[in-house]
Amino acid sequence: MTLVERLSELNNRGITKSDMARIANVTPQSVNGWFKKGVISKKSAIAVAEAAGVSVAWLLGEDVEEGSGLGDDEMKLLNLYRQLPESERQKMIDTFELRLKEIDEYVEKYLRGRFKKE
Incomplete structure (x- = not known):
C-alpha cells in the first residue's frame, strides 16, 4: 500500500479532502498534492493519523497493524511478553x-x- 492508497481509504471512510486540510491546517491544494505526489509532511501525517485513529506508519503505507503501527513480528513479541508473569x-x-x-x-x-x- 502507498500513502495515496491509504489517504484514499480514509477518504472512502468519510474523511474528505477538506477535512484533511482542516485537520492538518493546510490548504486544500496541499492535500491534492498529497494525492498526486504521494508525499506528506511529518506534521500533517501525524495530524491526519491522529484524527483518523490510525498509526502514522500505517498511513504512510507500511505493512503494519492499522491502529498500533506494529508489524507482525512486533505483535507476536508483544503478545508473548503479555503472557509472561x-x-x-x-x-x-x-x-x-x-x-x-x-x-x-x-x-x-x-x-x-x-x-x-x-
Whole structure:
C-alpha cells in the first residue's frame, strides 16, 4: 500500500479532502498534492493519523497493524511478553538489552578490524 492508497481509504471512510486540510491546517491544494505526489509532511501525517485513529506508519503505507503501527513480528513479541508473569517481564527486557549490547559490540569490533586493513 502507498500513502495515496491509504489517504484514499480514509477518504472512502468519510474523511474528505477538506477535512484533511482542516485537520492538518493546510490548504486544500496541499492535500491534492498529497494525492498526486504521494508525499506528506511529518506534521500533517501525524495530524491526519491522529484524527483518523490510525498509526502514522500505517498511513504512510507500511505493512503494519492499522491502529498500533506494529508489524507482525512486533505483535507476536508483544503478545508473548503479555503472557509472561510480571516477575519475568523485566528479565526479558534485560535479556534483550544485553543481546543488543553484544550485537553492537560485535559490529563495532568488526568495523574496527575491517577499516584497519584498508
